[in-house]
Amino acid sequence: MDTIANFFSFITTPVSWVIVQFHKLYGAIFGPDTGWAWGLSIVSLVVLIRICLIPLFVKQIKSTRNMQALQPKMKAIQERYKSDKQRQSEEMMKLYKETGTNPLSSCLPILAQSPFFFALYSVLSHIAEGKTIGVINQSLLDSARQAHIFGAPLAAKFTDSAEKVEALGASITDVRIVTAVMIVLMSASQFFTQRQLMMKNVDLSVKTPYMQQQKMLMYIFPVIFAVMGINFPVGVLVYWLTTNVWTMGQQMYVINQNPTPGSKAQDAYLQRLLKSVSHHGEVRGRRRKNIVKAIVAKGSDRNDNERRFFAGLAKAGFAAQVDGTVLKSDTAVAEAEGGAATRRQQPKRQTKAQRQSGGGHQPQAKDADAADEPQDAAPGDTTPSLEKKPQSPAKGTKAGSADDQATGDKPARPSRANSGGSRQGQGKSGQRKGQQRPKHPSSKK
Incomplete structure (x- = not known):
């Protein structure tokens, strides 16, 4: 020494x-x-x-x-x-x-x-x-x-x-x-x-x-x-x-x-800064503005602490600017509050087997099918009928078309069971889905 x-x-x-x-x-x-x-x-x-x-x-x-x-x-x-x-x-x-x-x-x-x-x-x-x-x-x-x-x-x-x-x-x-x-x-x-x-x-x-x-x-x-x-x-x-x-x-x-980015000290500092902005409605101090400015400039390279800080600003109704200041923003509040709710309301994705079997139909599809069914039941009768109803002549035939013209009646709609099968068949053959218009009596097959 x-x-x-x-x-x-x-x-x-x-x-x-x-x-x-x-x-x-x-x-x-x-x-x-x-x-x-x-x-x-x-x-x-x-x-x-x-x-x-x-x-x-x-x-x-x-x-x-x-x-x-x-x-x-x-x-x-x-x-x-x-x-x-x-x-x-x-x-x-x-x-x-x-x-x-x-x-x-x-x-x-x-x-x-x-x-x-x-x-x-x-x-x-x-x-x-x-x-x-x-x-x-x-x-x-x-x-x-x-x-x-x-x-x-x-x-x-x-x-x-x-x-x-x-x-x-x-x-x-x-x-x-x-x-x-x-x-x-x-x-x-x-x-x-x-x-x-x-x-x-x-x-x-x-x-x-x-x-x-x-x-x-x-x-x-x-x-x-x-x-x-x-x-x-x-x-x-x-x-x-x-x-x-x-x-x-x-x-x-x-x-x-001036904590190191990504550290616990930075998380604590940004939380204090968020409380200050929420209380005063602005970023106070040139040094704090420089820190916010630097975080804004990072863009997608922000760390988890900085993302939480921006999410807190949006929830409080503020949007950070490129010069380090903040502005009141109703859009930021709507995005912060409605973004998660919108994601939660999305329907659950169905498997291919569920879609082919028809067991995973949306409520709208069920209502549409129910509307297509003939209203034969009595107003107070809620029991489903098991009796098979007579089928109308097949669409597109000459006889059926001539009878329709003679009587002036529209062709009967297919039953629910047949309609499901016909739709699947049309989907496979590349034709348009849904009910087809009747052909003219003079038209060929």
Whole structure:
């Protein structure tokens, strides 16, 4: 650790200067030799560094999401060029270039913090050894050695011996209790941050090895911090705990306000947005309008969360526009409420056997057949007659046609049984279905 800190010694002077400037401010309030003055100076250093790293954090979010979306394509390239590693690397680089994705972007905030972290470690190590460093002169060195945070000296470590801790004016019990609590909090905040990312801000519809890697890191990182934490001075633990808490809060804000598409966080966000639109009758805020605009532009590529959001808008009587606004729409309500009902009223599809046997006739067909039957029964008689009625002469014969002309009567309609058979026969021969007009007596067969 000391070797790595010496590698970043070029930045120890700027870091020590920033700490001294904050110490002057807090020393005027809490006293120059108090742990509050030196502890808050370190916390302020963290806040200043993290504010400067916000643009890198935004790039990290975009890169992480792009990597999640590219995992299926990357896996396909690996399977396709399994035996050709060089071609596999070329195709990967081509994919990154086409999509504008940088795999190292997800590590930028950590890499950018590393020089400041090791510079602070070097400053606190020199304070523990009683050596001046950067702009910290002897008077500031003596003040820092007297500063205690909850009874633990700023430069004390969990692994320090009792003699070294007593030289700093503290007991080994106080140091180990304070450092142990800070290590647990540091590891717990790291675990919660990673778990929050995996459980809420990941597209669950895409199952890739990247998700498994992130899940493994969720358990590995806290263990790494716990092992490394016993070798950190109290001041460095304050620095790392503060940056973990900052990361957790920053990520929580991003998840709530700009979640990953397809994640549980996006579903919760769109439901909140739907309630806001239903209550106010409009999309409030430029950022929300941009989100609605982006969803509208996706068209048929919307995920399940976005489809539910649009269905909720339609049910509430709103239609999303291409500019991210919403308009009142009665048509949307009718489609949302009547679409499902229309689908439910559709008749059940019949099989071919049911259609040929006539057992699956529609109610309209039954009524038509009933209307074609001769009304011979008495008005009050509901009992069906089993007696066979005489058949009229067949249509199309000369005798039948002559009799019809002589008497002036129309030809009798066929019985229901015969009509069904004749219709089937006509359907097979390609003739027009239904009852045929009688032929003229002079016409030939």
